Amino acid sequence: MTAIAPALVPLLVTLPLLGAAIALIAGRHRRVQITVSVATLTVVCAIAATLLTVVDLGDQAIAVSVGGWPIPFGIVLYVDRLAALLVMVSSVVLLAVLLFSVGQGAVDNDDDTPVSIFHPSYLILAAGIFNAFIAGDLFNLYVGFEILLVASYVLITLGSTESRIRTGVVYIVVSLVSSILFLSAIAVIYGALGTVNIVQISQRMGDLDQDTQLVMHLLLLLAFAIKAAVFPLSFWLPDSYPTAPAPVTAVFAGLLTKVGVYAIIRTETELFLFNDVNVLLMVAAMATMIVGVLGAVAQAELKRILSFTLVSHIGYMLFGLAIATPAAIGATIYYMVHHIVVQTTLFLAVGLVERRAGSTSILRVKGLMKAAPLIAVLYFIPAVNLGGLPPFSGFIGKFALFDAAAEEGDPLMIALIVAGVVTSLLTLYALMRAWNLSFWREEDDSAETEARISYLGDAPAASVSTERRVIPRIMTSATVGMVGLTVALTVFAGPLYDICARIGGALLEPVTIGQLEQEHEQSTGGDDKGEER
Template structure:
C-alpha cells in the first residue's frame, strides 16, 4: 500500500498529458481534470488515515537507496496538507468551469488551462511528499513553472507586469535554493532529510547556522514572510479569480510547510528563535496595516494573506508541541478560508464588474446568499469565536504565554491586535460592499463611462453595453438582474461549508495535529520510515 504515496504526483502528470492530447475538446479536458483531482482527494484521505493509524508511509522510487533515490513520505503533517490542498484544488477547478470565458476572454487558448492546472497540482503534491531537498526543489519548480502560465492567462498588460515581478522573485529564490542545496551537500554529503537530521548536528555550529539561514531565506520568500513579502500584494490580485484563489490558498502554504519541515527535522535547536519571533511579529503587523489602507477587496485579502502567515511562523518559532499543533491547524484553516474569500471576491467581481469598494454597495439586498457566504469566512479569518480561526489563535496564544519570555508574550499581544485589525478590515469590506446602499450618482457615472461592470457585460451574456445602459438608471438595478452561475456558486459554498466543518470537527482535527506535532518533535518515526522504508 505504500505505492499510494506516488499517486498524488503521478496522476496529475498523467492527466495533464491526456488533457494536452484532448486539447480540442473542452468537455473531455474537464472530465479528465475532475476525475484526476477526485482520485487525488481519495488517495490523500487514505494516506492520512494510514499515516494516523500506522505511522509515516514511505516509498523509495525504483528501489534505489535514500542516498541517491527519490523518497516520498506521507506522515500526518504532509498527508493532512495534501488532503486539504487537494480538496481546495478540486473546488477551484469546479469554480473555473462556472466562470467559463468571462475572466479570460474569447480569444484566449483555454486548452492550456487544464494541463497547466494539473501540473500545478502535481508540483504541490510533490513538495508536500518530498523527503529530500533536491526533490523539494523539483516540486517547487514544477508548481512555479505552471504558475507562470496561470498568472498571465489572458495576456493583459496588468497581468504580464505582475507576472514578470512574480517570475523574477521566484527565479531569485530558486537560485538561492540551488546554492543552499549545493552547500549542504558539500558539507554533509547528502540532501536526504532523514540523513541530514543525523549529520547536520555534527557540523560546526557556525556552518550549520549559515545553512539554516540560506534555507530559511528561500522558504520565507516563497511563504511571503516580511521583509521578503513585497512581491505578493501586487502579483496575486491581477490574476484570474480561480488562479488568484488557488495561489492564495496553496502556494504560500507550501513555503510555510517547508519551513515547518526543515526547522523541526533538520534544525531542532532554537538558536534562531528570537529572529523567527521577530519576523512573525513584523509579518503580522506590516501585512494587516497594508490591508487596512486598501480600498480593493482583492488587495485587502492579499495583505491579510501576508499578515496571517505570521501566525503560522509564530507557531514554528515557539517550537512547542502546542505551538506546532496550533500552527498546523491554522495552516489547514487558512488554506480553506483564504481560498473561499478569494472565490467570493471573484463572485463579487462577476456580479458587479469591480472589487473596488468605492464603487460597490447594496449587495446584501441584491445578493443575500453571496452576502452571507462572504460574512462567514470573513468572521472566521478575523478569529471571531467559535470559528476555526479563533481556535487556532487560542492555541498559538496559549503556547506563547506558556513560553513565558518577553518576546513570546509580545508576539501574543501582537497577534491579538492583528486579529482586531483583521476584523476591522473585513468589516470595512462587508459594510461598504454589502451593507451600505450604493451611491447612485457614482454608479451612474461608471455606467456612463462604460467601465468596470460594463466591460464585462457582453461576456456575461448581458448584451450590448449601450443597450443595457439605456435600460437601467442605476448600478443597483443591474446588480439585481445579474445572476450568478450555479457552477461558480456551489464550489464556493462548498468551501464555506468546509471552513465551518473545521470548527465542528475541531476536536478530531486537533487530535491529528497534536499527533503530527509530537511526530515532528520526535523526528524518529520520520527518519525510520525513510531509512527503513520500502525499497
C-alpha cells in the first residue's frame, strides 16, 4: 500500500478533470454524466482514505514531483495528515451534495442546475479544491484558487436569473481582487527569495528583515482573508450564497471558505511562524464572530441566517490559529472538519424545507413538525450541533479551543473566550428561533405571535416564496447520510481528535528541504535519487 501511495496523489486532481471532460462530451446523456461524476468522487474518496491511512500510520508525508523534476524545481504535490484529512472530508461532502443534486435535477428537469453544465463544472470545482489542499508551492495553490473561481462562477449563476447574475458579478469581482493580491504576494516573495516552494520559503524567510516579512505576510493574509470571509472582508458572502441553487449553496458554504482558512493555516504555521500577527488575528476573530452572529439574528430567511453563521464561525478558526499552540491548532483542525460537515448538512436540510414549504422565510413557513417530521429532525440535529450543545462535535471543538486559550491566560484570549461563548449562544438562539417558527408554529397561530416577529418583516428576503415541489427519496437520503456523518463526528471524536492533535504538533515543526527530498525519495523508492543529486 505504501509503495503505490505516491502514484495515487496526482489522481486526486487528474481524475476529476478527466471526469469533467467526459461529462462535457456526454452533455446530452444525463445518465452517463451522473455515472461519471458519482464514480469519480467515489474513487477519490477511496484514494483519500488510503492516503490518510498511509501518512498517519507511517508518520511520513508524501511528496511527489510532477513530471520527474528534481525537488524543489518542479511542481510538488505534498500530502501530509492535514491535506489527506481535508481531501477525504471534502470528497465525502462533494459526493453527498452531488447525490442531492441528482435527485433535484431528476424531478425539476434540471431547471435550476442544468445537468449538461452542472456536472463538468462541479467536477472542475472538486479538482480545484483538491489541488489547493495538496499544493506544495504557492503558485500551484494560486492555480487551485483560479480553478475554483472559474467553476464557482458558472455554478453560482446557473439558471441565469437576474439575482444570480448580479450576485455572481459581485462574487467574481471580489474573487479577482483576492487573486490579484495573492499573485502580487507571490511576485514579491519570488523576487525576494527566488522560490515559490513553501518549504524553501519557510527556510529562507529568516534571511529577510522583519518589516519585509511583515509586508509579505499581510499581503497573503489579506488575499486569503477575502476568500475565507473574514470580517470586514465578508460583506460579499451573505448576498452571494443564498441566491444559488440549494446543492451549490451547500457545497460553497461547506468548502469554499475553508480553502481560504486552509491557506491561512499553512501561511501562519509554515511561512511566518516567527513573524506573527497574532494580535491582529485575535481582533479579526472576535469581530468576525460577533458581527457575523449579530447578522444572523437579524435575518428572517433561513439561507441568509446560515450564511451569517458561516461567517461568524470562521472566527473560531482564526481564534485557534492566533493562540498558536499545538493544542490550539489541533482544535482548529477538528473544528474545521466539524464545520465543513455541519454547515453543508444544514444547507441541505434547508433545501428540503424550501421544497416542502415553498419558502425559506421563517415568517412564511409554518407547521412543518406535523407536515414533515423527518425534515424537522434533519434540521434540528445539525442546528444544535452548530450551536455547540453537548455532547455534539461543536461543543467538543469549542471547548478544546477555549481550553487552549485558557492555558495561555492572555487577557485578550480570555475576552475571545467570552466572545466565543456569546457567539455560540446567539447562534443557538438564531437557529432555534428559526426551528420554532418554521416547525413548531401552527398554521393557525395567533396574531400575537405574528406581532412578536413583525420586526423581521423588513429583513432581506423576508417575503420570498417559491413553488412547492416534490422531494425525491435520494435528496432525503443524502441529507440523512450527512446528518449521520455529523453524529459520527461526535461518536468517533476521540480517534478524529487524536489525528487533529498530531496535525497540530506537526504543523508547528517546519519541514526542511532535506526532509522534503527524503520524503520524495521514500515515496518514489529512491528512483530519482541520483537525478536529484
